[in-house]
Amino acid sequence: MKTSKKKKKNKKKSTIILETIITTINPDHTVHIAPMGIREEEGCVVIAPFKPSTTLENLERSGCAVINMTDDVRIFAGCLTGRRDWPTVPAEVIEGRRLKAALSHIEIEVKHCKEDELRPKFYCEVKHRETHLPFTGFNRAKAAVLEAAVLVSRLHMLSAGKVDTEIEYLRIAIDKTAGDQEREAWKWLMERIQEFREQETAGEDMV
Ligand SMILES: Cc1cc2nc3c(=O)[nH]c(=O)nc-3n(C[C@H](O)[C@H](O)[C@H](O)COP(=O)(O)O)c2cc1C
Structure with a gap:
């Protein structure tokens, strides 16, 4: 109690x-x-x-x-x-x-x-x-892009493992329900994660 x-x-x-x-x-x-x-x-x-x-x-x-x-x-x-x-x-x-x-x-x-x-x-x-325009309905891929964008905004704070696990799950909604806009947005975010990791590795090599 x-x-x-x-x-x-x-x-x-x-x-x-x-x-x-x-x-x-x-x-x-x-x-x-x-x-x-x-x-x-x-x-x-x-x-x-x-x-x-x-x-x-x-x-x-x-x-x-x-x-x-x-x-x-x-x-x-x-x-x-x-x-x-x-x-x-x-x-x-x-x-x-x-x-x-x-x-x-x-x-x-x-x-x-x-x-x-x-x-x-x-x-x-x-x-x-x-x-200005009507709301056309929920879409899982749009939500997945938003979540991935939040992860990208926090790359400096999160472990690579956590990011990978979450991206793996979010990718399911992209593969099943994305249109062209969502695929493009997803591609930009995945490129950014890759870029961030390359910069981190380059930084470590300098030490
Ligand atoms: C869905 C989403 C929500 C966000 N919400 C916030 C927020 O409430 N406050 C914040 O500082 N940044 C937030 N961010 C991160 C900012 O958009 C990002 O860091 C941005 O560069 C803010 O800095 P700026 O005002 O210098 O552009 C969010 C990002 C995403 C993708």
């Missing part, structure tokens, strides 16, 4: 996290595109970039951003493999740009920031919401 009470107390309240593409404006007025999870807290949309981050710097300076919902997983994989040049169009009510491929987007303004050494939290107010 005592144990179950303790368990309940320690249980963290889960919050839904949506994987999105955040577009912010750089000091030279170009657009910066980065995959990031968002959540809702205290009636605000929360963006939490790990330091260092261009998105973080842009949010601090401009105080606004666009949150893009897209099912084109090449954009997630592309941003993590040096392919950040995706078409954008002007936002409606803020000084920003949204992805042309967005199914829907939200324009936000930063209300306040909870400082943190590793991962500050930006609490944002929604200024505008718009839907």
Whole structure:
């Protein structure tokens, strides 16, 4: 009885996290595109970039951003493999740009920031919401590309064995359910893993 009470107390309240593409404006007025999870807290949309981050710097300076919902997983994989040049169009009510491929987007303004050494939290107010295209349904390969993209963003923190085991499992969904976009995105991510390992080996050889 005592144990179950303790368990309940320690249980963290889960919050839904949506994987999105955040577009912010750089000091030279170009657009910066980065995959990031968002959540809702205290009636605000929360963006939490790990330091260092261009998105973080842009949010601090401009105080606004666009949150893009897209099912084109090449954009997630592309941003993590040096392919950040995706078409954008002007936002409606803020000084920003949204992805042309967005199914829907939200324009936000930063209300306040909870400082943190590793991962500050930006609490944002929604200024505008718009839907552009219909949601066409779940696809396992799209989800697999997202998971692989998260692994690629953490290659420096994960063991090669863990990455290989997870990739092996995710590949099943790619082989069974991917279309051309998902196959292309998957290829970019696999190339990146290969590249990372080659760089690591080259680094070890230098020692
Ligand atoms: C699905 C997905 C979700 C991510 N969510 C976050 C996030 O919430 N915070 C973060 O700092 N990085 C996140 N990343 C990693 C960033 O996209 C990546 O490190 C990026 O380069 C951020 O840095 P930047 O703002 O300098 O571009 C995510 C990556 C993927 C694929």
